[in-house]
Amino acid sequence: MFEKALVGSKRYWTWIFFLLGVIGIGFITYLQQFKLGLGITGLSRDVSWGLYIGQFTFLVGVAASAVMLVIPYYLHDFKKFGKIVILGEFLAVSAVTMCILFIFVDMGQPMRIMNVILHPTPNSIMFWDSVVLGGYLGLNIIIGWATLHADKKGIRPAAWVKPLIYLSIPWAVSIHTVTAFLYAGLPGRHFWLSAIMAARFLASAFAGGPALLIILALIVRKFTKFDPGKEPIQAIGKIVTYAMIANVFFLLLEIFTAAYSSIPGHTYPFKYLYFGLEGHARLVPLMWASSILAIVSLVLLIFPSIRRNESMLALACIALFVSLWIDKGFGLIIGGFVPNMFEKITEYWPTLPETIITISVWAVGFLVLTILYKVAVSVREETAGVELEH
Amino acid sequence: MSMDRREFLKIAGSSTFLATIGIGAGWILSRPGEFLEASQFSQTKELMKAKQWAMVVDMRKFKTEEDYKKIINACHKIHNVPDFGNPKDEIKWIWSETFDHAFPGQENEFMPEQMKHKPFILLCNHCENPPCVRVCPTKATFKRKDGITMQDLHRCIGCRYCMAACPFGARSFNYRDPRPFIKEPNPEYPTRMIGVVEKCTFCEERLAKGQMPACVEASNGALTFGDITDPNSEVRKLLNANYTVRRKAELGTRPVVYYILDIPTSVVPGGEGNV
Secondary structure, eight states: OGGGGGOOOHHHHHHHHHHHHHHHHHHHHHHHHHHHOGGGSSOOSSSOOOHHHHHHHHHHHHHHTTHHHHIIIIISOOGGGGTTHHHHHHHHHHHHHHHHHHHHHHOSSGGGTTHHHHSOOTTOHHHHHHHHHHHHHHHHHHHHHHHHHHHHHTSOOOTTHHHHHHHHHHHHHHHHHHHHHHHHTOTTOTTTOOTTHHHHHHHHHHHHHHHHHHHHHHHHHHHSSOOOOHHHHHHHHHHHHHHHHHHHHHHHHHHHHHHHHOOHHHHHHHHHHHTOBTTBOTTHHHHHHHHHHHHHHHHHHHSHHHHTSHHHHHHHHHHHHHHHHHIIIIIHHHHHHSSOTTSOOOOOOOOHHHHHHHHHHHHHHHHHHHHHHHHHHHHHHHTTTOOOOO | OOOOHHHHHHHHHHHHHHHHHHHHHHHHHTOTGGGOOGGGSOOTTOSSOOSSEEEEEEGGGOOSHHHHHHHHHHHHHHTTOOOOSSSSSOOOSEEEEEHHHHSTTSOOTTSOHHHHTOEEEEEOOOOSSOHHHHHOTTSOEEEOTTSOEEEOTTTOOOOOHHHHHOTTOOOEEOOSOOGGGOSSOOTTSOOOOTTOEEOOOTTHHHHTTTOOOHHHHHTTTSEEEEETTOTTSHHHHHHHHSOEEOTTGGGSOOOOEEEEOOOOGGGSTTOTTTO
16 A cells, blocks of 8 residues: 555645655754754753653644544544544654654653663653553554545454454553653642643643644645545544643643642642743743633634634644644743742753754654555545445 | 575575674573672671661751852762753752741741741752652662662763753753863762763762761751661651651652751741750
8 A cells, every 4th residue: 555655746746855855854853952962952950851851742642642533433433534534644653753753752761762662661761651652653653554544445344453453442541641641740849730631641642633634624625536525524623622621631730739728839830831930931822722722612612603614623633733733842841840849940941953853853744644545545546436335 | 596696695684683682692691790780789898787768857957048058069089970050961979948838838828937948958868769760761870789879881871861860850951071170170070971961969979988977967967868768877866756747648759868957946836945
């Protein structure tokens, strides 16, 4: 099936080479970081994780969100997701690829990455995160490829695919739970030390991932002959709405606990993020932008009459995605480090090389996504009109 | 039985994959010695032995800036700690921080100024229940049998999870190549490479030779070092005779660096003239 990615329109190849160009620039920048060290980033002794780990965390959520299509389709027999579920699975593949790359570029000694496997350490959450992410990547590649291949031939997928699909459901929940546990179990990091962290991660994932999927589905419809259908997109829109409401609710719970208890360690990160602390307020505009975008997206999503208009739905999804990207891909990580362990403030802002490397990892993700979607769409274009049954 | 190209590639691919795993596993299992954990090596060479090394810092004995400097310099000099001249990339094993930052939340607005802004000597707490060891994905940071929280800098992958986990800010990362920034390199002690995390080791290399840690030696008796499990040790005698505090003890990491506070005599009831 892969050969389908090797034939395409001029527009397809322009996009591919554009991505390759961005990746090339990022690769050269990464070589510089590899040689000079992470000192070329904005990271410091006090804020030792930043944009890279933020992107990793955010993208684990995007990857996990495939389950929001798998559950209705495979557990509730919601047939309308039949055409689109493959887009969710391939989005997960692309997102996990980016997660692994973001971990890689964040490492001080990347050539030693195999030490995690050579010296397996079950007491480390990071060890488990690498296990569950690797497994999830494998599951989605196998499931996506097997179901698509069956569709191409117009037959049902092999019997062994079903158990893997069922396994992928709790597995998706596990990847984001374990990622939340990276943060939620650290003594002294008050901002992260919250039992609702994993639940909040899942809620934001199930809002942000499907929102991205709606945007992608609309792009696919615009540029190819494959139409994911109006109804599935509306159904995902409902999922996004509920998940976003849950996510905002969970965030408000965090704010209540910090604010009403007034325990200084718990309030400082929120004060820093939303109002600034002792004159340091670099993240304040971003955090408020995130809040405003969240409200805008909710207003557009909650009213069915607005949501049913696909351009408004797309607008809502873009606002929501950017809002969550700021909140989780940036604020959540930095808030854990400010103020530092001495209640002093060191601010963080990514440098140019760090930003270029980040963009190019996203470009790798888009490249993987484009190739996989090209294959999926080509198969779908061929089998158009044939009712799919998994 | 005929086999098409696809079928062949499938079988060839999966058998190569399985063979790689098999050979890899065999290779690891055939070399048990090479894959011993650093923490499994015995420390028979040591002249100084303990079940849990600990330190008592007597803040009453810190009077001038010089008292801090000579301790910090003694450590950083022999351990080839670089000086980048900027706080972003800073590496420090032992340093000073005022009371309100060393013990955040313990200060109050009415406490005597000399107390609130008194610098405290800070270093790795060599916790008995260290979060850094718990989170390390490669066991590069581990607990030795003598209680020292040690690190294997050849195994560290530079993920900095330990830095996120340490509630005491004791860990530094080599954001840049440290070697050009070591003023007078000490050939007796290794320098570090880019991209690994480091911190105080309670001078395990000196303990192995029967010497006290460098900071203790340079402190004129302000720092006391010994085995906290031995009731007759100097540290236990001090803990027995003085009121001591530890940084963030409420977090349950069980730090073993104790502080005797320098309470101004004028604020102790009947303190003045009673000393």
